[in-house]
Amino acid sequence: MASLTNGKVLLPVDVTHPTKDLAERLEQIVPLSGLKAHLLSVREELPSYERLLATVADFPEDLPHAFETKAKKVLDGVAETLSKKGAEVSQELVAGPTVAMIERVAKDEDFSFTALAPGAHSKVELFFLGSTTLRVAKHCSGLVLVLRNAQETGALETVVFGLDGSENSKSAMVQAIKTFKLAERSVKLVLCSVAFVPTALTFVSPVEFIAAIETNANLAAETILADAEKTAVDLGVKQENIELMTRHGDPSNELLQAAKARKAGLLVIGAQGHSAVEHFFLGSVAHRAVMHAPCPVAVVRS
Numbered sequence: 103m104a105s106l107t108n109g110k111v112l113l114p115v116d117v118t119h120p121t122k123d124l125a126e127r128l129e130q131i132v133p134l135s136g137l138k139a140h141l142l143s144v145r146e147e148l149p150s151y152e153r154l155l156a157t158v159a160d161f162p163e164d165l166p167h168a169f170e171t172k173a174k175k176v177l178d179g180v181a182e183t184l185s186k187k188g189a190e191v192s193q194e195l196v197a198g199p200t201v202a203m204i205e206r207v208a209k210d211e212d213f214s215f216t217a218l219a220p221g222a223h224s225k226v227e228l229f230f231l232g233s234t235t236l237r238v239a240k241h242c243s244g245l246v247l248v249l250r251n252a253q254e255t256g257a258l259e260t261v262v263f264g265l266d267g268s269e270n271s272k273s274a275m276v277q278a279i280k281t282f283k284l285a286e287r288s289v290k291l292v293l294c295s296v297a298f299v300p301t302a303l304t305f306v307s308p309v310e311f312i313a314a315i316e317t318n319a320n321l322a323a324e325t326i327l328a329d330a331e332k333t334a335v336d337l338g339v340k341q342e343n344i345e346l347m348t349r350h351g352d353p354s355n356e357l358l359q360a361a362k363a364r365k366a367g368l369l370v371i372g373a374q375g376h377s378a379v380e381h382f383f384l385g386s387v388a389h390r391a392v393m394h395a396p397c398p399v400a401v402v403r404s
Contacts, residue, residue, distance in 0.1 A: 109136060109137050109138050109214060110137075110138040110139075110140065110211070110212060110213045110214050111128075111132070111137060111138070111139050111140070111213060111214055111215055111216070111217055112140050112142060112204075112207060112208050112211065112213045112215070112216040112217070113128075113139050113140065113141050113142065113180075113216075113217055114142045114143075114144065114200075114204050114216070114218060114234075114238075115141055115142065115143055115176065115177060115180060116234075117143050117172065117173040117176040117177065120176050120179075120180065121219040121220070121249075123251070124180055124183075124219045124249075125180070125183045125184050125187055125189075127219050127249035127250065127251070127398070128217055128219075128249060129187060130257060130258050130367065130398070131217075131247060131249070131258055131282060131367075131368060131398055132281070132282050132283075133283070134184060134187040134188050134189045135187065135188030135189070136188060136189075136190070137184075137188070137189045137190070138189070138190045138191075138192070139181075139184050139189045139190070139191050139192070140191075140192045140193075140194065140207075140211070140213070141177045141180055141181060141191060141192070141193045141194070142193075142194050142195075142196065142203075142204065142207055143173040143176070143177055143193075143194070143195045143196070144195075144196055144197070144198065144200045144203045144204065145166065145169050145170070145173070145195065145196070145197040145198075146197075146198075146199070146200050147197050147198060147199075166197065170195055173195055174193075174195070177193045177195075178193075181193060194207070200234055201234055201237045201238055201241070204216065204234075204238050204242065205238065205241060205242045205243075208242050208243065208244065209242075209243055213244065214245070214281050215244060215245035215246065215247050215281055215400070216238065216242055216244065216245070216246045216247065217246075217247040217248075217249060218234070218235045218238060218239070218246065218247070218248050218249065219249040220235055220248070220249075235248055235392060236389065236392050236393065239373075239388065239392050239399075239401040240373060240388055240389075240401070241403075242403070243403055244402070244403065245274075245277055245278070245281060245400055245401070245402045246400070246401045246402075246403075247398060247399070247400050248392050248398060248399045248400075248401070249398050250395075250396075250397060250398050257367065258282075258287075258289060258367035258368060259289060259290060259365075259367055260289065260290045260291075260292060260364050260365060260366045260367055260368075261278070261282075261284060261289055261290070261291055261292065261366060261367065261368045261369075261370060262292045262294055262357065262360050262361045262364055262366040262368070262369050262370070263275045263278070263291065263292065263293050263294060263330070263370045263371075264294055264295075264296075264353070264357045264369070264370065264371040264372070264387065264391075265293055265294065265295045265326050265327065265330050266295065266296075266326070266353070266372070267295070267322060267325075267326045268372060270372040270373070270402070270403075271371070271372035272329070272330060272333065272372075273372065273402065274370055274371060274372035274373075274400075274402035275293075275330060275333070275334065275370060276333065276337065277402055278368075278370045278400050278402065279291075279334065279337050279339065280337070282368075284339065285337055285338035285339045285340075286338070288340065288343060289343065289367075290343050290344075290345065291334055291339055291343060291344050291345070292345045292347055292360065292364050292366065293327050293330045293331060293334070293344065293345070293346050293347065294347040294348075294349060294356075294357060294360045295322075295323040295326045295327050295330075295347075295348055295349075296323070296348075296349050296350070296351065296352075296353040296356045296357065297319035297320050297322070297323045297348055297349070297350050298319065298350075298351070298352070298353055320348065323348045324348065327346040327347075327348065328346075331344055331346060345364075347360060353387050354387045354389075354390045354391075355390075357369065357371065357387060357391065358390060358391065358394060358395055358396070361395055361396055361397055362396050366396075366397045367397055367398065368397055368398050368399070368400060369391055369395050369397055369398070369399045369400070370399075370400045370402065371387060371388060371391055371399070371400070371401055371402070372401075372402050372403075373388050373401050373402060373403040388401055
């Protein structure tokens with residue numbers, strides 16, 4: 103696992119549709135002063151297309167160089183903005199499948215986390231979220247931070263944590279507190295657990311049985327939150343900065359509603375749960391959070 107205190111962040115940059123407020127988005131989550139930011143540009147290799155061009159022109163031989171020249175110009179602009187805010191910036195240009203290259207660089211280097219900022223244009227953003235950001239968030243090791251429009255999210259004052267009772271969700275909370283220095287910043291932590299009873303079970307089971315299941319689910323949620331609260335306090339978070347929240351329903355919806363209700367500046371979830379709701383945290387929760395959360399999302403894989 104990447105060190106939680108090294109202050110190194112991997113920033114993949116879509117140079118074809120650069121995010122103009124990347125520095126502002128990142129600064130809302132983590133202080134930039136002293137941060138080591140590594141900008142990564144990936145040139146997607148398209149062998150079939152380049153072979154087609156080769157039949158009509160000599161341009162393909164210059165294609166990689168042309169891309170690198172323009173990419174370097176974009177990266178230089180991003181680096182300049184980050185440097186003015188106190189970050190130490192390095193750059194890297196690679197070629198290959200975009201998601202695979204991001205994952206490889208993230209794995210090979212000792213980064214605290216990987217941050218992705220989808221484009222501002224709706225069609226581009228939808229494509230980027232669907233094909234790159236979502237796949238990186240679901241498969242890249244460590245912590246992946248999906249940033250949102252800086253003007254829409256505002257300063258980081260409240261963080262919502264999705265907790266399902268698994269060690270991974272608890273580890274995600276610990277890693278986020280340490281990585282983003284939440285205890286030192288006196289940010290409010292909302293620890294949220296969803297008491298969930300599958301709809302199919304309520305459809306075929308007696309009322310008395312469902313009532314017992316719901317009671318047990320509520321007790322389990324209370325236990326999960328109490329344990330998480332103790333862990334957060336042990337990490338230096340003040341008791342008055344912690345709120346415990348139990349919600350009922352579909353975890354993929356309830357966590358988004360919790361983030362919206364508390365006007366959260368960040369939603370943190372673990373990508374690999376080991377409880378009865380594992381498939382929700384692996385599938386619809388992570389997917390819906392990345393695609394539809396009203397705030398930045400941190401997805402943490404163990």
